[in-house]
Each structure stands twice: as structure tokens, then as C-alpha cells.
Amino acid sequence: MFHSPVSGVPIRRLFSTTSRTLSHDNPLGLPKSGTPPTFRSRRGMPEKRKIRDVKKVVAVSSAKGGVGKSTVAVNLALSFARRGIRTGLLDADIFGPSVPTLLNLSGEPRLDENNCLVPLTNYGLKSMSMGYLLPQTQADSTGEVPMDTTPISWRGLMVTKAMHQLLHSVSWGPLDVLIMDLPPGTGDVQLTINQEIVIDGSVIVTTPQDIALRDAVRGFGMFKRMEVPVLGMVRNMAYFACPNCGHETKIFSHGDGDHCHGEESGVLAQCKRLGVDFLGDIPLDAKVCEDADRGMPTVVAEESVERSARRQAFLNIAEQVAHKIGLDWK
Ligand SMILES: Nc1ncnc2c1ncn2[C@@H]1O[C@H](COP(=O)(O)OP(=O)(O)OP(=O)(O)O)[C@@H](O)[C@H]1O
Numbered sequence: 174m175f176h177s178p179v180s181g182v183p184i185r186r187l188f189s190t191t192s193r194t195l196s197h198d199n200p201l202g203l204p205k206s207g208t209p210p211t212f213r214s215r216r217g218m219p220e221k222r223k224i225r226d227v228k229k230v231v232a233v234s235s236a237k238g239g240v241g242k243s244t245v246a247v248n249l250a251l252s253f254a255r256r257g258i259r260t261g262l263l264d265a266d267i268f269g270p271s272v273p274t275l276l277n278l279s280g281e282p283r284l285d286e287n288n289c290l291v292p293l294t295n296y297g298l299k300s301m302s303m304g305y306l307l308p309q310t311q312a313d314s315t316g317e318v319p320m321d322t323t324p325i326s327w328r329g330l331m332v333t334k335a336m337h338q339l340l341h342s343v344s345w346g347p348l349d350v351l352i353m354d355l356p357p358g359t360g361d362v363q364l365t366i367n368q369e370i371v372i373d374g375s376v377i378v379t380t381p382q383d384i385a386l387r388d389a390v391r392g393f394g395m396f397k398r399m400e401v402p403v404l405g406m407v408r409n410m411a412y413f414a415c416p417n418c419g420h421e422t423k424i425f426s427h428g429d430g431d432h433c434h435g436e437e438s439g440v441l442a443q444c445k446r447l448g449v450d451f452l453g454d455i456p457l458d459a460k461v462c463e464d465a466d467r468g469m470p471t472v473v474a475e476e477s478v479e480r481s482a483r484r485q486a487f488l489n490i491a492e493q494v495a496h497k498i499g500l501d502w503k
Pocket residue numbers: 237238239240241242243244245266269271355356357409410455456457458459460461462463465466
């Protein structure tokens with residue numbers, strides 16, 4: 174007989190006990206509607222409020238992982254910052270913070286006189302990330318700093334507490350806009366953020382494939398339920414432009430071609446169906462990835478490159494977002 178590696182209880186007994194005691198309409202007893210659980214208002218519950226000294230908050234999100242949320246968030250934030258718009262970038266990904274790498278920043282933030290964390294700045298963009306608060310790995314004998322192997326394995330309560338601090342204990346100074354790079358999913362972190370602060374708009378990032386788009390559409394549903402305006406959808410890795418001949422290839426199925434999903438499918442069709450603006454395409458481009466990895470995102474890396482299509486793609490999206498939230502785009 175098999176035994177549970179954790180409890181040592183025979184597996185069969187575990188299953189039979191479970192099936193006897195379940196009385197819910199599905200195995201986990203979760204609500205079928207997908208509606209976030211509502212909490213009775215009681216003393217001590219956080220009240221939704223604006224982040225101090227921050228005029229607008231924009232969340233960059235997608236329920237799907239790895240579609241380019243952080244890449245879009247940092248390039249969006251830098252597009253604003255490089256135009257003189259006072260901008261901050263908050264990395265809300267507690268388990269996999271990307272902002273320190275993307276902005277080539279590290280080191281422990283200092284505390285100001287009110288015990289608030291002072292953001293770290295690069296390229297004129299202020300930023301805060303869980304990654305700055307973790308112990309730093311030391312350089313080895315070759316002078317290289319090895320990648321950190323320490324996992325961030327926290328339970329819900331710790332995550333909520335960390336999130337709470339990142340939301341309320343950062344001294345941003347006056348900001349016109351704070352861009353929030355959200356982790357994948359539609360769970361704890363997203364709900365906590367929405368419970369605690371006013372989000373002025375969200376940008377949903379997807380890639381062309383059906384499998385990513387389905388999750389992006391779920392992300393749309395989450396913001397709708399939370400009554401956060403969805404500013405639009407971005408299609409990242411939309412096509413590959415050959416660096417030699419310039420020919421554009423749609424690497425991933427767009428739901429409108431040979432893969433036969435028909436007109437009801439694809440990012441554009443979903444935007445139309447949901448009544449969401451399509452903000453634009455970002456090409457799949459090795460340079461975008463390279464720039465991100467070396468901590469100088471494309472918007473900055475190609476500032477002096479005339480007619481950089483990849484930089485322009487980010488700028489076009491930033492301009493639309495700026496107009497939608499009432500920022501002055503000069
Ligand atoms: N347009 C692009 N062209 C080439 N590479 C890209 C592009 N967009 C993102 N990438 C690369 O894809 C990887 C994933 O991107 P990113 O970290 O921004 O995704 P994410 O959605 O934030 O992921 P996670 O869900 O883990 O937070 C990174 O290596 C990034 O450099």
C-alpha cells in the first residue's frame with residue numbers, strides 16, 4: 174500500500190476520508206462564479222486609498238506568466254520618465270522580482286525620517302522592488318556575482334504584509350504616475366492591491382497565442398469586477414522582423430490565419446468583443462531581450478538610434494496610455 178510522503182497515512186485512506194466528507198458542489202468547494210471572495214467590513218481592515226504623493230497608478234498585468242509584463246512595464250515607465258513625467262515603477266512581484274535586473278539596480282534602500290523606504294533611481298526612473306530588500310549575493314573569487322539560489326517561499330500572510338509595505342511605506346516624493354508591474358495570475362496579490370489602493374487604469378499584456386490570450390481575457394475580467402478601467406491590450410512578441418531583410422514573420426498563431434481559429438479568435442477580435450482598445454504590437458526581437466538582461470531597456474538603449482521600430486513601438490503605447498490617464502505628453 175502507498176503511504177503519503179508527508180503524513181505517512183495510507184494514500185487510499187486519505188482519498189476515502191476526503192470523498193466521504195466533501196459536501197460542496199466541486200472538489201475544492203470553491204465558488205463556481207470565480208467572483209473574488211468578499212470580506213465583511215470590520216475594524217482593522219485596510220481602507221482603499223490613494224498612494225501618498227502619487228497622482229495616477231497604472232497596473233501592467235496579465236494572468237499569464239512570461240508574456241512580457243515586466244518588459245512592457247519598464248519600457249512604459251521609462252518612456253514617461255524620459256519625457257520629464259515624474260514616474261515610479263513598483264515591482265509587485267514578490268516571488269520573482271524583475272525590476273532590479275531590468276534597471277540594473279541593487280542594494281538596500283535607505284529609510285527616510287518617517288521610516289519609509291527611499292526608492293532607487295536609474296535613468297531618471299524611481300523604483301521599488303522586493304528584490305532590493307533581499308540579502309545580496311556576494312561576488313565570487315572571479316569578481317562575478319552569481320545568481321541567487323535563495324527561494325522566496327512565503328505563505329499568504331507574509332506576502333500580504335510585504336505587499337502592504339511596498340504599497341504604503343515607500344517615500345515616492347511627488348509622482349505624476351506610478352507604474353505597477355504585477356505578478357502573473359488573478360490571486361492574492363492582485364486582490365490585496367485592489368483592496369488597498371486606487372488603481373486608475375490597467376494595461377493588459379498578451380502574446381498572440383490562444384493559450385496566453387485566454388488568460389489575458391481572464392485578467393480583463395478581474396479588472397472589470399474590481400471596477401478598474403482597462404486602458405487597453407498590448408500584443409507582445411507579435412511578429413519577428415528579420416534583422417537582415419526586414420521580412421516580418423508571425424511566429425505564433427494570431428488566431429486569424431492558418432491555425433483556423435476563425436474571426437472570433439485572436440487579440441484584435443477579443444479586444445473588439447470586450448470593448449477594449451488595442452494599444453499596439455511589440456515585435457519579438459532578440460535586442461529587446463538583450464537590453465532587458467543587461468539592465469538597459471530598449472527605450473533607453475535605443476534613445477539615439479534613429480527610427481528604432483522596437484523603441485517606437487513602446488513609445489506609441491506609452492503615448493496612448495498617457496492620454497488616457499490625462500498626463501501631459503510633450
Ligand atoms: N518583445 C520581446 N522580444 C524578445 N524578448 C522578449 C520580448 N518581451 C519579453 N521578452 C523576454 O521574455 C522574457 C519574459 O519577459 P518578462 O519577464 O517581461 O515577462 P513577464 O510577463 O513579466 O514574466 P513573469 O510572469 O514571470 O513576471 C524575458 O527574458 C524578456 O526579456
